[in-house]
Amino acid sequence: MSLKLKSRPEDFEVEEQTGFVISDGPFAVYLLTKRSLGTPEAITAIQQRWNLSRQYISYGGLKDKHAVTRQWVTIRKGPKRNLEQDNLSLIYQGQSAQPFTPHDITANRFSLVLRNLNPADMPELLARSELIARDGLPNYFDDQRFGSLGLSGEFIAKPWCLGDYERTLYLAIAEPNPHDRPQDREEKQIVRSLWGQWLACKATLPKSSRRSIITYLCDHPTDFRRAVALVRQDLRSLYLAAFQSHLWNQILAETIREGVATERQYRLRLESGLATFFRELTDEERGSLTSLSLPLPSARLHFDEGDPLIARYERVAEQEGLALREMRVKFPRDSFFSKGERQAVVLPTGLQAISQTDEINTGRAAIRLLFTLPRGSYATILVKRLTAEPADPPALRIDGM
Numbered sequence: 001m002s003l004k005l006k007s008r009p010e011d012f013e014v015e016e017q018t019g020f021v022i023s024d025g026p027f028a029v030y031l032l033t034k035r036s037l038g039t040p041e042a043i044t045a046i047q048q049r050w051n052l053s054r055q056y057i058s059y060g061g062l063k064d065k066h067a068v069t070r071q072w073v074t075i076r077k078g079p080k081r082n083l084e085q086d087n088l089s090l091i092y093q094g095q096s097a098q099p100f101t102p103h104d105i106t107a108n109r110f111s112l113v114l115r116n117l118n119p120a121d122m123p124e125l126l127a128r129s130e131l132i133a134r135d136g137l138p139n140y141f142d143d144q145r146f147g148s149l150g151l152s153g154e155f156i157a158k159p160w161c162l163g164d165y166e167r168t169l170y171l172a173i174a175e176p177n178p179h180d181r182p183q184d185r186e187e188k189q190i191v192r193s194l195w196g197q198w199l200a201c202k203a204t205l206p207k208s209s210r211r212s213i214i215t216y217l218c219d220h221p222t223d224f225r226r227a228v229a230l231v232r233q234d235l236r237s238l239y240l241a242a243f244q245s246h247l248w249n250q251i252l253a254e255t256i257r258e259g260v261a262t263e264r265q266y267r268l269r270l271e272s273g274l275a276t277f278f279r280e281l282t283d284e285e286r287g288s289l290t291s292l293s294l295p296l297p298s299a300r301l302h303f304d305e306g307d308p309l310i311a312r313y314e315r316v317a318e319q320e321g322l323a324l325r326e327m328r329v330k331f332p333r334d335s336f337f338s339k340g341e342r343q344a345v346v347l348p349t350g351l352q353a354i355s356q357t358d359e360i361n362t363g364r365a366a367i368r369l370l371f372t373l374p375r376g377s378y379a380t381i382l383v384k385r386l387t388a389e390p391a392d393p394p395a396l397r398i399d400g401m
Contacts, residue, residue, distance in 0.1 A: 003387055004115040005380075007360055009036050011113040012067035014379070016060055017372065020072060020104045025097030027058075028078030031070060034088040038065040042088050046073075049083060058099035061108075061375075064144075074100040105375040107349070112369040112379060114387065115358045119365040122355050128386050129353035129369075135281040136290055136347040137385045138252055141245035142378035143271035148235075148242050150175035157243035160329050161322055165224035170195065172231050172239065173210050183208075196221075229332040236335045244327075244337050246272045247297045250316045252344055255294065260285055268388050277385060289345040298337035299328040346377050353386075 006012045022029050034042045039062045047054055056076040063069035074096060083090040117125070148156060152175060159167035174191040177184075187210050194201035198217040205211040213230045220226065228236075253276040257265065260278045267274045281289065294309075295301055297317065301324065303310045317324040329335050348371040358366040369386075373379060 003117055004361070005112065005383060006064075006066045007113075007115050009066060009068050011115070012064060012379075013069070013111040014063060014067060015070040015109045016072055016105050017107040017109055018060075018072060018100075018104050019106060020096065020100055022094040022096055025095050027074040027076055027096045027099055028080060029093040029096050029100070030073045030075070030078070030090045031093055032059070032073045032088065032090050033068070033070045034063070035068050036066060037087045039063050039069075039071070041065075043073075045085065045088060046075075046083060046090060049085065050075075050079060052078070058101060060100055060102045060105040072100045072104070074098075102375070107372050107374050108377075108379075109372045110369065110379045112383065113366055114369065114383065115364065115366045116361045117358070117365040117367065119363075122365055122367070125367060125386060126353055126355060129351060129367075131280050132348065132382065132385060133351040135278070135286055136345040137382055138256060138275065138277055139343050139346045139377055140249050140252060140270065140275050140381050141272075142380045142384075144378065144380070145245045146242050146271045147179050148177070148238050149271065150177045155243040155246060156239040157329070158320065158322065160228070160239070161243075161326050163330065165228050169213070169224050169228050169231070172228070172235070173213060187211075225331055233334055236332075240329070240335060240337050242272075244296055244298065247316055247320060247327075248294065248342065249273070249275060250319070251294055251297065251312060254312055254316065255292070255344055256289070259289060268384055277388075286345075290343075290347060292344040293341040294344050295341045296338055297324060297327060298339070299325050300337070300339060342376065343374065346374055348373055348382060 020029070032042060032046075037045075039059065043054075043057055043059065046052070047057060052075065056078070057073065058075075059073045060071060063071055073090065076099065080092055082092055150156075150171060152171070154171060154175075156168060156171040159165075159171070174188050174195065176188060180188065183206075187205055187208060190204050191201060191210065191214070194204065198214055198221055202211060202214045202218055205214060209232065213227050216227055216230055217223070249270070249272060253274075256276045256278060260281065264279045264281075265276055266279065267276055269275075278285075297313055301313070303313075314324050317327060327337060329337075351371040352369070354368040354370070356366050356368060358364040369382070371379075371382065373382070
């Protein structure tokens with residue numbers, strides 16, 4: 001099936017839901033609406049327009065670029081006025097005693113339009129939407145979580161956990177990535193070709209954060225441990241999150257394989273590998289999976305004695321080439337894996353699937369999806385669950401995703 005999502009920004013709308021208290025305090029609260037603009041780019045535009053320090057600005061989540069999104073932003077001692085410019089508006093809402101953080105998001109409300117569908121497939125798709133509303137969907141981390149995964153498919157955090165700082169640094173600053181901008185692609189090529197020849201590498205690179213790391217290596221040519229610490233902290237956090245999310249996805253896949261009858265399972269290909277889905281659930285399976293939360297894997301994880309999850313977590317870690325106790329980084333101390341739990345299966349709230357004519361693609365049909373998902377759950381997993389052809393998972397192609 002070749003469907004099109006995000007043919008235009010209005011085809012993907014998302015709005016943060018929150019119980020954030022607006023009362024009084026040093027933080028100005030705003031509602032940010034953006035169109036065809038990533039959240040980091042929007043924050044940079046606000047920072048530059050109002051001449052602010054980046055550390056004064058706080059927000060909850062990274063919202064899609066090719067979309068229309070609405071999210072909350074706080075600015076310490078921020079202006080009590082609005083900001084309007086191309087592709088974004090920032091509307092002042094009041095004051096608060098604390099900054100807005102990811103934990104303040106309770107859910108995200110989505111409105112999606114899927115296009116270029118065969119009209120003959122509509123009854124099947126609408127029937128699937130009813131099953132999703134009843135049984136939910138596996139709460140996998142989707143491809144957006146794995147943007148740091150380069151062409152080798154090797155997670156940066158894995159050699160980091162194993163203390164191989166040179167490999168960690170190489171993957172972070174030199175390995176090609178399909179999402180690289182032209183400048184990054186060129187710089188990485190220089191670093192790869194001159195790896196270990198730090199003076200020549202520095203002389204060839206333009207001024208950048210990558211060049212700053214190479215400059216350090218000119219004076220400390222084998223101190224890769226310290227060089228890794230010079231990589232931006234927010235990027236290092238993304239590397240850890242990607243690896244941890246990949247392992248969690250594998251744990252969820254095993255959980256579904258063990259908890260759902262084999263004849264109702266199928267697999268779909270995600271960026272980080274194959275993931276097990278289910279066509280539908282029995283009452284017993286639904287009750288078990290929708291009430292289950294799985295902890296995020298790390299060395300800090302402690303199970304009760306006899307917990308059957310121990311073997312599953314150890315087995316998944318071993319398949320990735322390390323023991324669960326090794327899932328930690330010793331340096332720098334500002335980087336660590338997250339703690340917490342994540343629902344195994346989530347039920348979208350208020351799911352509606354509305355059949356309509358595709359006014360962009362002649363002779364084709366479209367579906368508008370309206371639903372709410374808990375914080376951290378991916379709308380694109382719902383789209384894949386709805387539209388993928390289980391018999392041939394690698395053939396799934398969703399334009400614009």
